[in-house]
Amino acid sequence: MLNAMSEAVRFEIEARCSWSGARAGRLTTRHGVVETPVFMPVGTNATVKAMLWDQVLACGTQIVLANSYHLYLRPGHRLVERAGGLHQFSACPLPILTDSGGFQVFSLNQLRRISDDGVHFRDHRTGDEHFIGPERSMEVQNSLGADIIMAFDECVQNPASRAEAEKAMERTHRWLERCLKSHARPADQALFGIVQGSIYEDLRAESARVVTGADLPGFAIGGVAVGEDRPAIERIVLHTTALLPASKPRYLMGVGTPWDIAYAIRCGVDMFDCVLPTRLARHGAAFLPEGRVSLKNARFAADPLPLAPGCPCYTCRHHCRAYLHHLVRAREMSAATLLSIHNVTHLHAQARACRQAILAGHFREHFQRCRREIAG
């Protein structure tokens, strides 16, 4: 267990791949142990969309992400704090990671004004003016009380010029200083720093140098899969991961597809989050071993097979493709639930298969099979 007043999380590496940067580890938090590499489903509003926690658990989920931006606007971090924090408020039985709110402030708001202080923006629902900067982000995340919290950063969308990327990176570094100073619960909540620098390798190197210069319990790679193509994603993940301390957990933010995850694991990333499995599910699509399919497709109308024969999820154990096709066509909410269960289970199974291959010493063969089967 964790040393009571000194550390919010502990990370141990159990095995390293001799061929690649991949590793298997254990991240101990105050709400449970997380075996890595791990995929984290996104629970934006303190709920994974279309799922209840018992379903999230049954999929093999070990840790979930929640969005500070949304929870700050509604129901408000002070209300959550008075309810005893996110775990108590939402009855989430798992470790939680909150993002800083920065990504959503930048990506969801047209009406924003950025300065070195932080970001002024308007709630798109109410028109109310809000401000989030590093101090406010820490205040919000300290109130929410997640096990892992993220530094407030500026993430530029691609394509971005080198000058834009450099400016945002430098601001991210200045903001990290302020996050460190204002983080009020370091013994309870592990603050991860975020490396930026867009697609520019020298900026990534510079950012990794500055950010890992801080004595933090973990590091994230931000600004990936925000508009650039796949070769750029792979190049930057490979380059940046190697610049992060080997002994600390590494988190690739907002990524991604089954192949992106396999590739990042090969580079030495330990943690991932993405809305893809649940968003695809709400649009009637599922991850199959052979790729992504839309259950709307007429070819499934009378298909008596489970989605993915052999998949251990509730959906595949109980239902055939014909029924799922029918539910998707009829726009039933249960379609979103059943496909979310399958898609989340699929990504967990993929991460676990990588972990087992690393532990067993045959990750190279496993990765090459992944490349043949799921790349592209």
Add this chain to the structure above:
Amino acid sequence: MLNAMSEAVRFEIEARCSWSGARAGRLTTRHGVVETPVFMPVGTNATVKAMLWDQVLACGTQIVLANSYHLYLRPGHRLVERAGGLHQFSACPLPILTDSGGFQVFSLNQLRRISDDGVHFRDHRTGDEHFIGPERSMEVQNSLGADIIMAFDECVQNPASRAEAEKAMERTHRWLERCLKSHARPADQALFGIVQGSIYEDLRAESARVVTGADLPGFAIGGVAVGEDRPAIERIVLHTTALLPASKPRYLMGVGTPWDIAYAIRCGVDMFDCVLPTRLARHGAAFLPEGRVSLKNARFAADPLPLAPGCPCYTCRHHCRAYLHHLVRAREMSAATLLSIHNVTHLHAQARACRQAILAGHFREHFQRCRREIAG
């Protein structure tokens, strides 16, 4: 168990109330035993909206209703038949009752043309022309393969003149003859007849005489809660239930509120269905012991209590009102699921409490408490 080739359901009465018409019974079907009085959640498209079957089961559900009209239009009864019937297609682990499609043909379609043959109507989605009459309804329901199927009837909305009500009733009687002749699976599927007659007691008596003249395994009361006020509902249910054979199951169609159900049980009704618990849930409302509440209400924003303290449902065991308020406000699908679980559990608990009071010989006191607490 059931005698293989002779009966589709068997009904035994376990206890009768000495003060009222209420009774407790057991309805044995090929997919399980149903203890009555019983509330049946509605699974229109072969799914109870926003719920999976394991959740439907965990609420205490013993039998569900599915809508022939919707399943005839999509995915089509022939497709369901080829999949092995509704149970196999939807993996529903419970007994199923299908309605005849009549009610939806009349209530959901502006573009309909009724004759003694049946009803011509247009699919509101595709514009395609369709026809359903007694023979087609039996064909559809025989293909779907539910444990209990319903006669094709004409249900007039209230207010209806005596002449309109009489005409529809007489047509319902002629259609029942044709249903009996065309029902192809009497050994597998129990066909229930439906008594009509609107708010007119003499018509109800006439209809009960004609319909119960057929040797059927159960009888339903149709045309209730279709526009009339509560005193009329109570008067017609009390009057009509007493006209049905005591030894056969009695089903009050599409009713209703917690009070309607308590009142109908007092009259001697055994089975109920209604979309109310799941529809209210999708609109953010819940049944509480003290009445119906909207979780949108700001007074719940920081309420740390469960919806109904002491309620054994998943929602009440795990979540507080503040979280449910938040999910409803954020329009999260999980709000619909959590409130459906609670509302369905609530109606099952209510029916079970009546059953236990009947078995224990104190239904009168129980009913009078219901009248004080939930009437109005």
